[in-house]
Amino acid sequence: MFDKEKYAEYLGMCLESCALELGMDNFDLNSVTIDDFIDKVNEVYHPASKYVKNKPNLDERPTQEILLRKFIISKIINNFYFYRLYSQ
Amino acid sequence: MTADSEQVKWRAPSWGDVCKAQIKLSKSKLVSISNTEKSISQNKEIVDYEESLGMIRSVKIVGAGINALTFPELMGNRNEMVIAGVNSHALMSEMISLLKKPQRTLIHIGVINDSNFYNSYIGNKIYIVNNYYLDRLENFYDKEETEFEVVDILDLNTGKIPQNLDMIYTLPIELLTALNKNLLEDLIDALAPHGCMIIASSSDGQSLYADQELNIATAKQIESNPMQVLHNRLNNIENISYFHILTFGGLTVVIKNGI
Numbered sequence: 173m174f175d176k177e178k179y180a181e182y183l184g185m186c187l188e189s190c191a192l193e194l195g196m197d198n199f200d201l202n203s204v205t206i207d208d209f210i211d212k213v214n215e216v217y218h219p220a221s222k223y224v225k226n227k228p229n230l231d232e233r234p235t236q237e238i239l240l241r242k243f244i245i246s247k248i249i250n251n252f253y254f255y256r257l258y259s260q
Numbered sequence: 261m262t263a264d265s266e267q268v269k270w271r272a273p274s275w276g277d278v279c280k281a282q283i284k285l286s287k288s289k290l291v292s293i294s295n296t297e298k299s300i301s302q303n304k305e306i307v308d309y310e311e312s313l314g315m316i317r318s319v320k321i322v323g324a325g326i327n328a329l330t331f332p333e334l335m336g337n338r339n340e341m342v343i344a345g346v347n348s349h350a351l352m353s354e355m356i357s358l359l360k361k362p363q364r365t366l367i368h369i370g371v372i373n374d375s376n377f378y379n380s381y382i383g384n385k386i387y388i389v390n391n392y393y394l395d396r397l398e399n400f401y402d403k404e405e406t407e408f409e410v411v412d413i414l415d416l417n418t419g420k421i422p423q424n425l426d427m428i429y430t431l432p433i434e435l436l437t438a439l440n441k442n443l444l445e446d447l448i449d450a451l452a453p454h455g456c457m458i459i460a461s462s463s464d465g466q467s468l469y470a471d472q473e474l475n476i477a478t479a480k481q482i483e484s485n486p487m488q489v490l491h492n493r494l495n496n497i498e499n500i501s502y503f504h505i506l507t508f509g510g511l512t513v514v515i516k517n518g519i
Contacts, residue, residue, distance in 0.1 A: 173398065173410065174390060174394045174395040174398050174399075174410070175390055175410070175412075176395065178390055178412055178413070178414070179390055179391055179392070179395075179413060181414070182413045182414050182417075182439070185414070185439060186437075186439055189439065206316070206321055207320070207321075210320060210321065236483065236484040236485070236486070236488065236489065239484055239485060239486050240436075240486040240489055242486075243433070243436070243464065243486040244436070244437055246323050246325070246327055246433075247327075247433050247436075247437040248437075249321065249323065250322075250323070250327055250328050250329055253315065253321060253322065253329055254328075254392050256315065257310060257313065257315055258392075258395075260313060
């Protein structure tokens with residue numbers, strides 16, 4: 173049977189690990205708002221959204237590393253949504 | 261009559277055209293109008309439930325593409341391309357599962373939301389990872405109570421993976437962003453000889469094939485796509501064969517070689 177507490181605990185660990193990588197000081201998973209969290213993630217990962225949004229020409233297409241980061245951002249934000257859903 | 265007018269005007273079919281034809285030309289237990297209608301209604305329930313808990317579903321939060329959060333809404337709103345894509349994927353998974361007849365299956369993330377699939381095709385022992393998919397399966401998709409054993413997601417990420425599996429269903433995003441950076445390799449280790457792993461949605465919404473913004477396909481485009489990272493990692497694993505199958509969302513099938 174689905175155990176929402178255990179899943180939330182795992183998501184919390186993923187997000188704490190991500191916050192550490194992002195250099196987010198005094199990160200408190202339970203007090204930060206989703207909006208603030210997304211803003212912070214986008215701020216740190218800015219090159220990823222910037223490159224894709226500006227639609228540069230083919231020679232200036234983002235590298236694999238940047239595209240991978242963008243891909244990972246979506247998962248981090250998904251994780252945060254599910255964390256909030258299941259830690260209620 | 262000029263040479264130009266004699267040329268045959270050929271239009272490549274759209275993915276939607278291909279998927280619809282694929283479904284029409286197949287006989288499947290899983291993909292039918294009634295199952296699709298059931299799935300649409302179940303996915304609507306998920307959105308309603310999450311909203312009832314006060315979850316905000318703005319584009320900023322849930323994203324604009326197809327992901328775990330947007331999927332229920334897109335299905336619930338009858339997005340034709342998403343429905344065609346889901347059904348196209350379900351057909352391939354059903355075919356592979358029917359051929360394989362797995363007896364020990366791990367569902368990391370399931371992309372088939374139908375209890376008939378679990379009860380009819382994937383055999384005696386089913387493990388399901390404790391994550392949002394299990395929640396949706398139990399509370400929205402599978403009210404017919406398929407029997408399974410739950411695997412804790414932290415256990416899965418710390419090496420406690422059921423062994424000798426002959427089928428694993430998963431998604432690239434779960435493999436590339438797991439707490440355990442070697443989860444892909446560890447899961448393949450857990451496969452029995454001739455065991456099979458189905459990695460659904462492995463084209464990253466088709467961006468692996470062509471740039472969505474520039475509408476162009478180049479070697480560089482393919483090389484820089486995050487899905488290439490996944491396939492490169494597969495390429496580094498000995499003792500497997502793998503095949504990228506062209507479905508709407510892309511399907512990569514890994515088969516562990518026999519000993």
